[in-house]
Amino acid sequence: MMIHPLSELSRAHLSTAGGKGANLGELTRLGLSVPAGFVVSAEAYAEHARAWGLAERVAEHLASARWEAAAAEVAEIFARGALSPALEGAVREAYRALGAPKVAVRSSATAEDLAEASFAGQHDTFLDVEGEEAVLVALRRCWASLWTPRALRYRAARGIEHLGVDIAVVVQRMVPADFAGVLFTVDPVAQRADRMLLEVTPGLGEAVVSGQATGDVYRVRREPLAIEDRDRREADRPAPSEALVLALCRVGLQLEAHFGCPQDVEFAFAGDAVHLLQSRPITTLGAAEIEPLPPLPKLTRLQEKMSSGNDDRFPVAPKPLDQWGFRMFIPALLRTLRFLGAEVDAAEERAMLDQVWREMLVMPQPRPTLRLLGLPGKVAASLRRDWMGWWEGEAFGRIQEACAPVDLRALDDAALLGRADRIAAMTADVLGERFQGIVGMLASVALQVPVTAAVGKKRAAVLMADLFSGLHTRTSEVNLALHQLARRAASAGPEVSGAIREGRPEALADTEGGRAFLGEVEAFLDAHGHRETTGQYLSAPTWRQDPAPVWGLLRGLIDVTEPPSEEAGLARHQAALEEVTQALRFVPGLPGAFRRTLERLRERTVFRERSHYDLTRPISAMQAVIAEIARRLHERGHLPNPEDVFYLTEAEVRAWLGGEAPPRGEVEALVRRRRATYAVVNGRWQRRAHPPDAAGTSGSELRGVGASSGVVRGKARIVREEREFARLKPGEILVCPYTNPAWTSLFGIAAGLVTNVGGAASHGAIVAREYGIPAVLGAAGATERIVDGQEILVDGTEGRVKLLGQGGEVGGVSGVGGVGGVGGAARG
Structure with a gap:
């Protein structure tokens, strides 16, 4: 049979209905409230895959691990292959039997939702599907999602045979949910077997499951059943009743007892009813214990100052092997401290180099020495040296030599480790000297003195930012190249532009024009694919390793006709320079000295951005x-x-590479323990970086650092990670947790910028000033306090963000006058 009602299925039907379909059938048989629906069997998929010659067409791609090529081939197969009349008729009839309502169409692979591998998020789900034709299209897309690059990599990483997995498709009535989310019957974050963890949000729960939204978090004691505490993300957001939450938890305990292991339960609340949308084993628990964690250190004020700029560069906690990468950077930082005239205790240095688990990136406590008296001379010497000439003439050549492509598979183990050691040693050496070049930027502190004397303390903060506007950096060059790539896509014809607008880059392989454009994207990645994404970590994929952020940027930029302009930033720079030098003209020689020092500092900023890109x-x-x-x-x-x-x-x-690995069972236990420990460490990392009751917020206003002056009023668009780049539309205000150079391509279409973390010297601030968009950085809690699509006013001069309603009043935000009004996306 090709079609099976959920009521006829159970766990015994895994090979027919896939993990999701079999579990839903089991829940239905238990008499629990599960939305009515049916399953298009895995046999139906397998029959069509054979008829369309899928195995033969992907065999070569699979043998060579060419996942993108395999995905593109399969997408064409499932988009163009003719459905058998028997299957098409059966699907139409089953859908009509449901009453032809809006439905959810969900993938259900035969290797899915198992105790050892959940495949969570690997295959596609489509919500609010309505109409017979739309259901048939969603069916094909679910089949194709078995072969996306991410699903192929997931199976390859777990040693699962690609052609040994089939996929069923679940079609269910949509639940008119008041609230929805996920229940874990054992707390997988704190590794607590004595309590449950629940995350719930108003409306559909798919945003919580996919990580696109943060719900309210409940921690529930299992025995006796009671809510221990609740983290409310928004004080006035609706929440389900306590009785409803506890009723769900009782169902969760029932499911755990029935399936024999802790469960990850997707649910929806409609009125007073609990509807179950899925139940699967929790695959991330592993061993209950975690590795010992050192207590958080008590920082001195100097250490707090030195560590304060890390949140935008390191938005998540590092994993253990990332310490190998830190060994390239920590010696360079310590060398710089000693160059400045400070000493670091040898024991603190060893601890910093050897620490595995980090809950914050903390520099050791430096001790001042008499050598600090020579600091002004070192700053002046750094300003005089041609650092860009050194970089292009020597340092970059060393980087190219150490990182030149080689056939890594041809190297033996010792040679492979030797290459890593040479790269690390070269980086530490080059970076150490590079930091000495950046020491010259300490002169910006001295530059504030004449600026403050000229215009006053309040005005000085604005002018200091404007004085460093309009810089042309390597980051802006990459962003322009990306914009030009998007323009070529827009003019390449509908087969190219349509695939990008619809978020289907795999379809580009289907046409001659698409293949030509893929070649252009490959050339872009050859030049810039080393760009980092979520941080300067060995564990964080680059654009080359995971090009999804690049496709998201192209999707957002494809309808932008004008490239990013640096003219606004240059104009602000010239105006600020003129204002300051005019005020200083009464002191002979001071305006000229000010201009020379400023120009050298601007050169240092360009050098910093260029060297960061190459490093x-x-x-x-x-x-x-x-x-x-x-x-x-x-x-x-x-x-x-x-x-x-x-x-x-x-x-x-x-x-282990030298043959000293422990037995396999010990390795598996070690990895489980480390994964569980990382979940705790990263949770603490996020709470430290983004405290729920952040200071500087009140009522309808957020406070942060004014990083790029001007005022803009417009619609806020929440973008939480690189894979969501395509959500931002031209003229919207980008609201995000942090920025790094990879994010700055969005600044060409954003009307303004607000971040949870960051400061006026960050990469995001520099590029925002280049493009002349108002920016407030370090507005703690911005992504939680601001609602996606809400109208806000960003005052980059004062460092304030005003939260408005539809037609809300601006009131109380200074600096509005003189920027062309606030009726649209005015830029100052």
Whole structure:
């Protein structure tokens, strides 16, 4: 049979209905409230895959691990293949039997929702599907989602045979949910078996499941059943009753007892009813224990100052193997402290180099010495040196030599580790000297003195930002190249522009024009694919490793006709320079000295951005070495999955590669323990970086750092991660947790910028000033306090964000006058 009502299915029908369909059938048989629906069987998929010659057409791609090519081939197969009349008729009849309502169409692979691998988020779901034709289209897209690059990589990492997995499709009535979310019958974050964890949000729960929204979090004691505490994300957001939450938890305990293991339960509340949308084993628990964590250190004021700029560069906690990458950077930082005239205790240095688990990136406590008296001279010497000439003439050549492409598979283990050691040593050496070049930027502190004397303390903060506007950096060059790529896509014809607008880059392989454009994207990635994404970590994929952010940027930029302009920033720079030098003209020689010092500081800023861009190359080269090490350890049976390598330490990697790996059972236990520990560490990291009751917020206003002056009023668009880049539309205000250079391509279409973390010296601030968009950085809690689509006013001069309603009043935000009004996206 091709079609099975949910009421006829159970866990015994895994091969027919897939993990999701079988579990839903089991829940239905238990008499629980499950939305009515049916399953298009895995046999139906397999029959069509055979008829369309799928195995033959993807065999070569699979053998060579060409996941993108395999995905593109399959997308064409499932988009163009003719459905059998028998299946098409059966689907139409089953849909009409439901009453032809709006339905959810969900993928249900036969290797899905198992105790050892959940496949959560690997295959597609489509909500609010209505009409027979739309259901048939969603069916094809679910089939194709078995072959996306992410699903292929997921199976490959777990040693699951690609052609051994089939996929069923679940079609269910949509629930008119008042609230929805996820219940974990054991707390997987704190590794607490004595309590449950529940996340719930108004409306549909898909945003919580996909990570696009943050719901209210409940922690519920299992025995006796009671709510221990609740984290409310918004004080006035609706919430379900306590009785309804406890009723769901009782159902969760029932499911856990029935299935014999802790459950991850997707649910919806409609009125007083609890509807179950899925129940699967929790696959991330592993061992209940976690590794010992050091207590959070008590920081001195100087350490707090030195550590305050890390949140935008490191938005998530590092994994154990990321310490190998830190060994390239920490010696350079300590060398700089000593160059400045400070000393660092040797024990503190060793602790910093050896620490595995980090809950914050903390510099050791420096001790001043008499050498600090020479600091002004060192700053002046740094300003005089041609650092860009050194970089282009020597440093960049060393980077290119150490990171030159080689056949890593042809190297033996010792040579492979030797390459990593050479890259690390070169990076530490180049970076140490580069930091001495940036020391010259300390002169910006002295520059504030004449600016403050000229215009007053309040005005000085604005002018200091404007004086550094209009810089042309390597980041802006990359952003312009990306914009030009988007313009070529827009003019390449509907087969290219349509695929990008619809978020279907895999379809580009279907046409001659699309293949030509893919070649242009490859050329862009060859030039800039080493760009970092979620941080300067070995565990964070680059654009080359995961091009999804690039496709998201192209999708957002494709309808933008004008490239980013630096003219507004240059105009602000010239106006600020004129204002200050005019006020200083009464002191002979001071205006000229001010101009010269400012110009050198602007050159240092350009040097900092250029060198940062190039220093992502050794990180990318190290990532390639680690990927090869992971492949070898996995093939030799030492590592359960290649991706587990990031939960090892550098010492363990070296030992295991040398044949000293522990027994497989011990390795699996170690990886489980490290994963559980990382979940706790990262949770604490996020709470420290983004405290729920952040200071500087009140009522309808957020406070932060005015990083780029001007005022703009418009619609806020929440973008939480790189994969959501395409959500931002021209003229909207970008609201995000942090920015790094990869995010700045969005600034060409954003009307303004608000971030949770960051400051006036960050990469995001520099590029915002280049493009002349108002920016407030470090507005703690912005992504939680601001509602997606809400109208807000951003005052980058005062460092304030006003939260408005439809037709709300601006009231109380200074600096509005003189920027052309606030009726639209005015830029100052």
